[in-house]
Amino acid sequence: MLYYEDLRVGEVRELGRHHVSKEEIVRFAKEWDPAPFHTDEVAARDSVFGGLTASSCHTYSIASLISSRSDKRVAAAAMLGLSLRFPEPVRPGDELLLRNTPLETRLSSSKPDHGVVRSETTLTNAAGLEVFVMDSTYLVRCRPI
Amino acid sequence: MLYYEDLRVGEVRELGRHHVSKEEIVRFAKEWDPAPFHTDEVAARDSVFGGLTASSCHTYSIASLISSRSDKRVAAAAMLGLSLRFPEPVRPGDELLLRNTPLETRLSSSKPDHGVVRSETTLTNAAGLEVFVMDSTYLVRCRPI
Numbered sequence: 001m002l003y004y005e006d007l008r009v010g011e012v013r014e015l016g017r018h019h020v021s022k023e024e025i026v027r028f029a030k031e032w033d034p035a036p037f038h039t040d041e042v043a044a045r046d047s048v049f050g051g052l053t054a055s056s057c058h059t060y061s062i063a064s065l066i067s068s069r070s071d072k073r074v075a076a077a078a079m080l081g082l083s084l085r086f087p088e089p090v091r092p093g094d095e096l097l098l099r100n101t102p103l104e105t106r107l108s109s110s111k112p113d114h115g116v117v118r119s120e121t122t123l124t125n126a127a128g129l130e131v132f133v134m135d136s137t138y139l140v141r142c143r144p145i
Numbered sequence: 146m147l148y149y150e151d152l153r154v155g156e157v158r159e160l161g162r163h164h165v166s167k168e169e170i171v172r173f174a175k176e177w178d179p180a181p182f183h184t185d186e187v188a189a190r191d192s193v194f195g196g197l198t199a200s201s202c203h204t205y206s207i208a209s210l211i212s213s214r215s216d217k218r219v220a221a222a223a224m225l226g227l228s229l230r231f232p233e234p235v236r237p238g239d240e241l242l243l244r245n246t247p248l249e250t251r252l253s254s255s256k257p258d259h260g261v262v263r264s265e266t267t268l269t270n271a272a273g274l275e276v277f278v279m280d281s282t283y284l285v286r287c288r289p290i
Contacts, residue, residue: 032206034213035221048222048256048284056224057206061177064202068179076180077193079201083228111193139193 003075003143004115007102015070015098018062020054022092028058054090059132062090063123066098074100075141077114082136088129096123096131103135113142147219148288149260152247160215160243163207165199167237173203199235204277207235208268211243219245220286222259227281233274241268241276248280258287 022041029038033055037047044052054062067073090096104118117140123132167186174183178200182192189197199207212218235241249263262285268277 031210032213033209037222048259055209056227057202057209060205061202064178064200065176068177077182078234079231081228081230082201083226085226086224089223114193 078139223284
C-alpha cells in the first residue's frame with residue numbers, strides 16, 4: 001500500500017491485469033446496465049460496436065478491482081471527482097492492464113494527515129489500445145507515524 | 146424509451162428511485178472495491194466519513210440501474226465520456242432519486258440515425274442533497290422510421 005509521501009508526479013505504476021470474460025460482462029450488465037448490447041450476443045451484433053461490450057460502470061469497476069488487488073494501490077480515503085473517457089470498447093476475452101500516474105500532489109488544507117492527489121489511470125487491452133482513461137482527484141492518507 | 150428527437154434541452158426528467166441497503170453496499174464493494182470503509186462497519190467509523198459509504202463505482206452503477214428500469218430512459222448506443230462528482234457520500238438506507246437534463250443535442254456527423262447528447266444526471270438523497278453529479282456525452286439512437 002502506498003501513502004501520500006510515496007507518490008511521485010509523473011511516475012507510472014503498473015497495478016495489475018484482469019481478464020474480462022463474456023460471462024462477467026453479461027452478469028454485471030444484467031444487474032446494473034441491462035442494455036441489449038451488454039447482455040445479448042445476438043442483439044449486440046446490430047449495435048454500433050458490432051458485438052458484446054462491457055458497460056461503462058463495469059469498466060470503471062474493473063479498474064477499481066485491479067487496483068484493490070495490487071500491493072501498489074494507494075491508501076485512498078475518498079474519491080473527490082473524476083472524468084472518464086472510453087476510447088475503445090471492452091470486449092469478451094480482453095486482458096486489461098491498469099496503470100496509474102500521479103499528475104499533481106498537495107497536502108490537504110482541511111483534512112489533517114491527508115493529501116490530495118490528481119492522477120491519470122488507464123486500462124489498455126492486449127493490442128495496447130486505451131479502453132479507459134480516468135483523470136481523478138482523491139484524498140490519500142499520509143503514512144502513519 | 147426516448148429517442149434523440151424526444152429530448153429537449155433543459156427539460157428535467159425524473160427517472161426513478163433506488164433504496165441503497167447496507168447489504169448492497171457491502172456486497173458490491175467486496176466484489177469490486179473492497180476498501181474497509183465500504184465493507185466493514187466498524188473500520189468505517191474511523192474513515193473520513195465516519196461510517197459505511199457506497200463506493201464510487203457502485204454509486205455510478207446505481208444511476209445506471211435506475212435509468213435502465215425507467216420507461217423514460219434514453220435509447221443510448223454508446224457512452225462517449227463523462228465527468229463525475231460525489232458531493233456527499235451515499236450511506237446505508239439512502240433513498241436516491243435520479244434526474245436527467247439534456248444540456249446539448251446535435252445529430253452525429255459520423256453515425257447515421259444517431260444523435261450526440263450531452264446531459265446532466267444527478268442522484269439526490271431524501272434530504273435533497275446531491276450525492277452524484279454526472280456530466281456525460283453519449284450517442285443516442287434516432288426514432289426508427
